[in-house]
Amino acid sequence: MSSEGKMKVVTCHLNADFDALSSLVAAAILHDAKLFFPGSGEKSVTQYYKNRIENNYELFISKNCDRSIDTLILVDFSDKKRIHKAVKEKIIPDTKIIIYDHHLKDENSYENAVVHFKKYGSNTTQMVCDIKAKNIEISPDDATNLIIGIYVDTGGFKYYGTVPADLEAAAWLLSQGADLKVVENIVSRDLEYDQISILNQFLINRKTVYIEGAKIAVSYSTSDEYISDIAIVVGKFLIISNLTAAICASRLRDKVYIIIRSRDPAIVDAKAIAKLFGGGGHSYAASAATTKTLTEVNLTLANWLRNLQLKSFRTEKLMSSPVVTINMNASIYDAESKMAKYAINSIPVVKGDKIVGILTRSLVERAIFHKLSSESVKKCMMTEFRTVGINSSFETIRKIMVEGRQRFLPVVKEGKLIGAITRT
Structure with a gap:
């Protein structure tokens, strides 16, 4: 922290996932920065943050802070529109912006940012590689908090886009004492009753098509109550149905949540679909929330699917x-x-x-x-x-x-x- 009262802060995108959370920890270690968690729509991510992150790393708390941010580190995203307002308020024209992302720079990114881009399966991987290269000591708890992001974001190293560096980073974290039992408890836990109800609706309402050998399903569900971790349900739906991509819309109370998971972004770009509803994310995992009706959302998705089918047609x-x-x-x-x-x-x-x-x-x-x-x-x-x-x-x-x-x-x-x- 400088004598002028400025500071280093690391933050991730709104509605954080595990890779974003692990990336926060990695950047905080690399840059000796304060960590700002903007929240998550996934109950499991929020609980993990409260149980293992919140009390073990120095946090940026804007409420009682009258200092501006000297260096802002963005992890797992580059779109300045997705920065939490509590952080935005502390950015000044001279703030240095550093970005760590594993997807191409967003059109709404900072022009003069220092960008660290590696096309790895997990964004956490590139920072773990830097931590290892710089011989920075980490604790077994640090290693566990880092490996969970890599494991979840690569689907246990099975997703499209997983590269050798992801496995090498995970192997090094294991050598530093990462506890896979913690990871197992997160990724393998059973669905709750209301989540099972949503999964059943996805299975019943799905429309499945085959495009260029890829199995793609669009489905929907409804509930008058808010149900957490819909993304986990969509992940289960993807696995159970053996899909290349799953595009699911869930009406929960008065909003519709769209969750997209894709194992092959070359055929189904999750981020592009989320943008249809004002959302964001990555090419293989993205989401959006809208006040449009479920009927309107389903119509938009049906048109998208039809256009995808037409584009896939070849002369033959x-x-x-x-x-x-x-x-x-x-x-x-x-x-x-x-x-x-x-x-x-x-x-x-x-x-x-x-x-x-x-x-x-x-x-x-x-x-x-x-x-x-x-x-x-x-x-x-x-x-x-x-x-x-x-x-x-x-x-x-x-x-x-x-x-x-x-x-x-x-x-x-x-x-x-x-x-x-x-x-x-």
Whole structure:
């Protein structure tokens, strides 16, 4: 603490989880900083803080503090909008900002912050690595308070995104006396009766889809009473249903809480979904609370799921194959006969196995009207058109066919025609 009465303070995001709590402890150890816990919607996190953290580390208590913050350390987040107001009030223009996060810098972050970014499964991991590298002594209690964040945030080292550094950090903490019995008591405890009721509703109300091999479920529950640790229930739902991602909405009293858990953020980005409701979090774990009705929330989630399904569609799922074609040297009369036989409105014109044009019914009818039935189709065909490949996205196809108004879309592979997509 400086002679000017300023101080170092470490804080995490609102609605803290175990990784945020462990990150607080790690940063407090690294920087000899006062710890500010902004609260959590998870009962287990709050209880752990009260039982093992609150009385064992120096805390920042803003109520009776008339000093500004010299250095502010943000852990497990970088969005300044998610800083508790008690901390915000003590920030001055000269406050140095340090950020430890394992996700990309948020758009609402501080521009001139010193950022420590490591894409680890747990944010705590990178600070444990620093503690070890600097030979800072920690107690067995410290080690336990650090390992729980790593263990929970990596799903016991089973979640997508877990890296060797997470296991190495945990192994070092075990060597420093971390007590896994404490961790086991937290992560393996049985659900309470009201939580089981919510879990049953999730199982009954779920809608499950498969996208690119990923099993994704959207579900909901209701209760006239507030039930704590809904996030734990969602975690159980994820495991029981063997899901890649779970998106759950729970109406508790007069609010709807949205909890998202994803084992593969490349397919389901939890943070992006939470932002639809003004929430936040990480790509694999995020949440939001809203005063919207459950019906409104479910409609938003249904639209999101539909858009995700559409984006996952690839050409191969949409195209017809084989395609009826006509040789470029065939006559307009031959083309008209073939289109009538197969009841089609467009036909690709080929030279060998390569497409060189498209002939539409309107072009054929116009040629016949002008008595050009005996002319070759190459004289009447449309030669300016776009094609797609076998792995083109739904959005690419949509832009060509809707915005580009091309009703017949050839699919090619190595220049050869292998299929077609039509508006009908």
